[in-house]
Amino acid sequence: MIIVMSEGATEQQIEAIKQRLTKEGLQLHLSQGVEKTIIGVIGDKSRISASTLEAQPGVEKVMPVLQPYKLAGRSFRHENTVIRIGDVEIGGDELQVFAGPCAVESWDQLLESAQAVKAAGAKILRGGAFKPRTSPYAFQGLEEQGLKLLAQAREETGLLICTEVMDTRSIEVIAEYSDILQVGTRNMQNFHLLRELSRVNRPILLKRGLSATIEEWLMAAEYIMAGGNYNVILCERGIRTFETQTRNTLDLSAIPIIKSLSHLPIIVDPSHGTGKRHLVRPMSMASVAAGADGIMVEVHPNPAEALCDGPQSLRPEEFVSLMDDLRRVAGVMGRTA
Amino acid sequence: MIIVMSEGATEQQIEAIKQRLTKEGLQLHLSQGVEKTIIGVIGDKSRISASTLEAQPGVEKVMPVLQPYKLAGRSFRHENTVIRIGDVEIGGDELQVFAGPCAVESWDQLLESAQAVKAAGAKILRGGAFKPRTSPYAFQGLEEQGLKLLAQAREETGLLICTEVMDTRSIEVIAEYSDILQVGTRNMQNFHLLRELSRVNRPILLKRGLSATIEEWLMAAEYIMAGGNYNVILCERGIRTFETQTRNTLDLSAIPIIKSLSHLPIIVDPSHGTGKRHLVRPMSMASVAAGADGIMVEVHPNPAEALCDGPQSLRPEEFVSLMDDLRRVAGVMGRTA
Amino acid sequence: MIIVMSEGATEQQIEAIKQRLTKEGLQLHLSQGVEKTIIGVIGDKSRISASTLEAQPGVEKVMPVLQPYKLAGRSFRHENTVIRIGDVEIGGDELQVFAGPCAVESWDQLLESAQAVKAAGAKILRGGAFKPRTSPYAFQGLEEQGLKLLAQAREETGLLICTEVMDTRSIEVIAEYSDILQVGTRNMQNFHLLRELSRVNRPILLKRGLSATIEEWLMAAEYIMAGGNYNVILCERGIRTFETQTRNTLDLSAIPIIKSLSHLPIIVDPSHGTGKRHLVRPMSMASVAAGADGIMVEVHPNPAEALCDGPQSLRPEEFVSLMDDLRRVAGVMGRTA
Amino acid sequence: MIIVMSEGATEQQIEAIKQRLTKEGLQLHLSQGVEKTIIGVIGDKSRISASTLEAQPGVEKVMPVLQPYKLAGRSFRHENTVIRIGDVEIGGDELQVFAGPCAVESWDQLLESAQAVKAAGAKILRGGAFKPRTSPYAFQGLEEQGLKLLAQAREETGLLICTEVMDTRSIEVIAEYSDILQVGTRNMQNFHLLRELSRVNRPILLKRGLSATIEEWLMAAEYIMAGGNYNVILCERGIRTFETQTRNTLDLSAIPIIKSLSHLPIIVDPSHGTGKRHLVRPMSMASVAAGADGIMVEVHPNPAEALCDGPQSLRPEEFVSLMDDLRRVAGVMGRTA
Structure with missing residues (x-):
């Protein structure tokens, strides 16, 4: 999951997101660009939803990286189901x-x-x-x-x-x-x-x-x-x-x-x-x-x-x-x- | 309901449609253009569906004229429902x-x-x-x-x-x-x-x-x-x-x-x-x-x-x-x- | 810009992307999840397009973070244009x-x-x-x-x-x-x-x-x-x-x-x-x-x-x-x- | 072309449409249903556009019957263009x-x-x-x-x-x-x-x-x-x-x-x-x-x-x-x- 902070996001808002993710046991990587900060999240995302993160102050949008389906996906089963x-x-x-x-x-x-x-x-x-x-x-x-x-x-x-x-x-x-x-x-x-x-x-x-x-x-x-x-x-x-x-x-x-x-x-x-x-x-x-x-x-x-x-x-x-x-x-x- | 016959529709096909409609007690008006024949149908259309007519040989398309809803329509009730x-x-x-x-x-x-x-x-x-x-x-x-x-x-x-x-x-x-x-x-x-x-x-x-x-x-x-x-x-x-x-x-x-x-x-x-x-x-x-x-x-x-x-x-x-x-x-x- | 590598991406493919970005003078942050690797790119992205990156072997997709318009955007001019x-x-x-x-x-x-x-x-x-x-x-x-x-x-x-x-x-x-x-x-x-x-x-x-x-x-x-x-x-x-x-x-x-x-x-x-x-x-x-x-x-x-x-x-x-x-x-x- | 008059269309409005079409040398067929009147128009429709007719008082909609293209159509040329x-x-x-x-x-x-x-x-x-x-x-x-x-x-x-x-x-x-x-x-x-x-x-x-x-x-x-x-x-x-x-x-x-x-x-x-x-x-x-x-x-x-x-x-x-x-x-x- 990737969190894109809005341009005007404050240090405190970024800190709050970091603490929240850490509390859920998730690892994170911060990329601080000139205009925007991006947070990459690693770990079991079922513990916190994209929608919850998107509702936090200072967050512009959340972009999922993994597919939301598990059993229906090719990575669950490589050969075709017959x-x-x-x-x-x-x-x-x-x-x-x-x-x-x-x-x-x-x-x-x-x-x-x-x-x-x-x-x-x-x-x-x-x-x-x-x-x-x-x-x-x-x-x-x-x-x-x-x-x-x-x-x-x-x-x-x-x-x-x-x-x-x-x-x-x-x-x-x-x-x-x-x-x-x-x-x-x-x-x-x-x-x-x-x-x-x-x-x-x-x-x-x-x-x-x-x-x-x-x-x-x-x-x-x-x-x-x-x-x-x-x-x-x-x-x-x-x-x-x-x-x-x-x-x-x-x-x-x-x-x-x-x-x-x-x-x-x-x-x-x-x-x-x-x-x-x-x-x-x-x-x-x-x-x-x-x-x-x-x-x-x-x-x-x-x-x-x-x-x-x-x-x-x-x-x-x-x-x-x-x-x-x-x-x-x-x-x-x-x-x- | 208006029935548009296809360009190549034969006399027999037009006749068959006319008989079918008449049998259901529906009135019809024929407009024979140079390229296409159009049949206007008057009466209680619940007796024959647009889809059935569209499936007849020689019919290009059927265009409904009346709204398909009755109770929900303004003509059923003129004042606003409160x-x-x-x-x-x-x-x-x-x-x-x-x-x-x-x-x-x-x-x-x-x-x-x-x-x-x-x-x-x-x-x-x-x-x-x-x-x-x-x-x-x-x-x-x-x-x-x-x-x-x-x-x-x-x-x-x-x-x-x-x-x-x-x-x-x-x-x-x-x-x-x-x-x-x-x-x-x-x-x-x-x-x-x-x-x-x-x-x-x-x-x-x-x-x-x-x-x-x-x-x-x-x-x-x-x-x-x-x-x-x-x-x-x-x-x-x-x-x-x-x-x-x-x-x-x-x-x-x-x-x-x-x-x-x-x-x-x-x-x-x-x-x-x-x-x-x-x-x-x-x-x-x-x-x-x-x-x-x-x-x-x-x-x-x-x-x-x-x-x-x-x-x-x-x-x-x-x-x-x-x-x-x-x-x-x-x-x-x-x-x- | 965020680069999402496909699940089967090899170390060499990731390395090739890193070298290419570095050669263009861009900074990058790598987030290695269990299933996928994500690369956050910082710097002047006009030097390499999302489409070019998406065409590299091992790349699943590229997600832009910044808006592609500059002069038309609010960050170029905060007050309304009259x-x-x-x-x-x-x-x-x-x-x-x-x-x-x-x-x-x-x-x-x-x-x-x-x-x-x-x-x-x-x-x-x-x-x-x-x-x-x-x-x-x-x-x-x-x-x-x-x-x-x-x-x-x-x-x-x-x-x-x-x-x-x-x-x-x-x-x-x-x-x-x-x-x-x-x-x-x-x-x-x-x-x-x-x-x-x-x-x-x-x-x-x-x-x-x-x-x-x-x-x-x-x-x-x-x-x-x-x-x-x-x-x-x-x-x-x-x-x-x-x-x-x-x-x-x-x-x-x-x-x-x-x-x-x-x-x-x-x-x-x-x-x-x-x-x-x-x-x-x-x-x-x-x-x-x-x-x-x-x-x-x-x-x-x-x-x-x-x-x-x-x-x-x-x-x-x-x-x-x-x-x-x-x-x-x-x-x-x-x-x- | 078929003209569908609105439910509340008056006799005068219907008459006005009829006169207008006749003036243009077009033939027409009237179908008077219980709720709506339909007018089928036959002749060279290039003399009056659907949009003009739709703008007349009392007209609900106009439904074209013929295809608007001529040279591009199959009826202009039956065999495939090579x-x-x-x-x-x-x-x-x-x-x-x-x-x-x-x-x-x-x-x-x-x-x-x-x-x-x-x-x-x-x-x-x-x-x-x-x-x-x-x-x-x-x-x-x-x-x-x-x-x-x-x-x-x-x-x-x-x-x-x-x-x-x-x-x-x-x-x-x-x-x-x-x-x-x-x-x-x-x-x-x-x-x-x-x-x-x-x-x-x-x-x-x-x-x-x-x-x-x-x-x-x-x-x-x-x-x-x-x-x-x-x-x-x-x-x-x-x-x-x-x-x-x-x-x-x-x-x-x-x-x-x-x-x-x-x-x-x-x-x-x-x-x-x-x-x-x-x-x-x-x-x-x-x-x-x-x-x-x-x-x-x-x-x-x-x-x-x-x-x-x-x-x-x-x-x-x-x-x-x-x-x-x-x-x-x-x-x-x-x-x-």
């Missing part, structure tokens, strides 16, 4: 594709989707039973009934199930029916939810918040890991910017950055990241070329009748063609799909 | 100042804060018992013990209490101890929480999400109102931008915009909106001059020892001076404080 | 209001505007002769003919003239006709233009770039000052964010931040900052309450016929009423208007 | 790689860079002679001397030259020495510059502005095309967002969007788009996989001694390896490199 569910590996050589409808609407719709997903060669079925919707008047999902349909689709097809959890009170029932629990973009900093998920025996797919920095995202993963659940899959799904041609701006540089800062697997959701069907293919290709461990894609047997996200959902035949393309880029990357 | 708790009015002629520490830390700290708040003339004590923190390793609040201290401070001073609720499971206990329930910026789109709060007999202070548009913010208020709780206070607290001099960018134009779109009261939190103590006074003044119904300010007896948000908390004497300044601007605005 | 043109002072006790049409359209339109501006008590007439337009097919201004009309309006009314310069080749002619030269938001980092303006004997109104940080804005002022022109007036006019209700998001916290970092005067343009007529009054009031030295407002005798910016232009009678309101807030701030 | 310079094609099957140092520093540095670029198989040498720098105290380029070195490097290696033009006054001299003229991100809306470039007999590389929407970017291309220069190459180089891990956020979805809206070629600059050397390779790969027509990359024989952009410049051997990787992705995309 999450295994049955014979499916996420974060390994094989790309994993999560595909399926935005929302579970009916048994027929779900089964048709699941069969298309399976036929194209993907192994994980996505589908929402609890749906976060901007409007209270929009379709909110089939809830528990939707979970049952998902479990039934798993039995029918052998696909793994990934579905969203929005509230601490429904964690238990969702964990019962689903293989992977998804935390949506709006809940990335729902800290009570994250804390409860840290005690669940299921991998968590953690979507990046709409306006979350990469550091905040890794800190959200840290919440889940701090409670003992190390199986976190990160999912980039676009951030909010001024551009209006896309629903969000997909930040693909997040992929190599996460790969360098963290050992956790990262996938990309180009459906929500762009909001437009014709952008899903190129952005999926780009994600894999940038090093993503997989893709999450919305597929619907009949997008024109979808209860949500129709404009960004692929038709089954488009999905088959996408899977073929992905396999070719995967080859270049030394991976399979 | 929320009354005892003899305190929020949204009336008197500005209301919510003040107190970021977090409840101890009885002494809270009592001292509360007495300072009261002495300066404010009527509502803010203080967090459950704290949303970016790091799982940071102080998370005194939880229920903090609520009890808040209730005790109310008894001691007569101030109203406003505290944050983060999880559906703690609504009941917080509602028991607190006069106003606060939804924080990270939970603005925690829809299960909003839905539960729509059934609580307490006013809700709804902070704007870090990257929420004004429309999304009003839709979050709509969630609370749709369930029957019409007592929603909006709170602007800064949005996320590229500027790094401030913690967030306070969007004061939100004040007159909310006043024109909605009947709900709006206050401003310049402490979180800027993150810096020396910006709190000018931005509080500006908020009142822009038409805000009040201010939420962090006050701590000793910011240098605060467990959170020390750098942006005012000292009691600074708060007294702020209240004096606010009264003078309030005067210009034809209000009291 | 710019005097005739008997008009910008940055002094009196608020200055720059008002007039977006573009000079005709002599009648300009004269009517100027008379309205003068009658309401403002002292500076704004009006564009060269207009930056997003579309090449839109009205681009009357160019030199517009400048002549502005000069004529000055003669008729005694108002000072402020008009925009877009190209190095037209500086001379604009300086001949105008009292204050405006650099628009799109040209804030047009460095050749800034450099030429540093040699002009006229105050420069420097608008903040659409996505410029406050530091970049002050560096643009530094370009003008570095060449000898110390008369720079900063103008906040809104930054680009995700919010679509306003044309831009007016960042009023920039006012007290500029006041603390710099000695230069700062005004606010709520017309471009919001893009909507009904937001101009509240945001003007807020600007003054936040400490601005003045306001720039679009006024047009007949906004419905304006060739540009009609939707955000005030009618003469609205402007009179705004000036009255501003005088009342100015009074609270201990200023006149 | 720009030919000698035997180099930009926008054709072969990917083009623009590579070289940020700034021309000396003959040795430039020659070494050029030889490395050529040896690796790229055909276009980039290098700045006039440098836009945030600080007036930073190295501003060798100016005309730099241009001469570039021309000499072309003679030596046969590479095409691409260099930046910052000011109307230097267009002529740069066009004399350079094959492609680059407009930098800060000048994307320097309209006088764009207009002059529309009369130059050289292809223009137009970088996207730091906070430019895709529509504004195409309008800037339109400025160049409107004057007769149809050879515009678009270059995505990152937009400004809140994320601080990267210098900018590379918006790769811009590639397929540009491909659908426009016929112009588009390349990507991952060096400026990320600001970090280790992100250049993955983001280059992703750009090609998303459909880019080429890449612009900073290469320096000794990044640790570079006068600018050292931290994001590739070493020659890294560039060779990148070219190999690009060829493999190009193969998957049915292209060569």
